[in-house]
Amino acid sequence: MELDEDQHQIRKWVHDFAEDVMRPAGREWDEREETPWPIIEEAASIGLYSLDFCSNAFADPTGLTFPIVSEEMCWGDAGLALAIFGSTLALSAISGNGTPEQFDEWAPQCFGTPDKVQLGAFGVSEPDAGSDVSSLRTRAVYDEAKDEWVLNGTKTWITNGGIADVHVIVAAVDPELKARGHASFVVPPGTPGLRQGQKFKKMGIRASHTAEVILEDCRVPGRCLLGGRERLDARLARAHEGKSNRTQAALSTFE
């Protein structure tokens, strides 16, 4: 398969950034085990760390642009690469599950601006639910009187966990349905009840922050349910009837 002209140009552009900025800084930030804000800011200043660039890369119909970018970034330094692109996990969750209005509200906040860089985080993994997401225990309960969802649980191994501006959290709304009873929620910046737990010391990619996220009666407005209430209710009703509109069981969390 041949890369097209745009893909060649993007590869060269990212390669130059990896060579000039990431490689010289990689060792230092790996040893510091801290989020490399100056490097993320530098990526933002050239438009590499931006909603625009990431959205366009994801939208490439060949599916090649983001893997090409990731390959070059990881050649630069895998820890810095994950520190720079960890926010795309939240972006994917928002674009995959959210309404256009939710995308417009939350996706820009996962990146901020070159002057005020922001981060996103995506929390699905839990101490006893890694590959087996259907076992996750974090609960989301709807408080009808206040039109709020109340989140409780512990997420683990979360990139940018606790330091992100926008967290997207996957929780069970109907635990009996296992993965088909899950939903994703945006936790807006500064929401009480969400805090970082332990930060993990890793053996590699240490410039990327990985931590637990603890949710204790964390209340988010009803509009933070990605996809909205109507879609969730329809999905739960389908699941209760034993129907599906997807063919792959592994995707049921995101049906």
Ligand SMILES: Cc1cc2nc3c(=O)[nH]c(=O)nc-3n(C[C@H](O)[C@H](O)[C@H](O)COP(=O)(O)OP(=O)(O)OC[C@H]3O[C@@H](n4cnc5c(N)ncnc54)[C@H](O)[C@@H]3O)c2cc1C
């Ligand atoms: C650096 C880092 C960053 C991360 N960032 C995030 C993040 O931002 N958000 C998030 O939600 N999670 C994140 N994770 C968690 C990651 O998604 C999980 O580690 C992953 O889902 C695997 O889960 P686990 O570690 O519990 O391993 P397990 O699920 O216990 O798997 C252990 C091993 O068993 C294998 N295995 C498991 N089940 C089966 C099966 N049925 N058949 C055959 N083999 C099987 C696996 O392939 C693996 O080799 C991160 C992890 C790391 C290391």
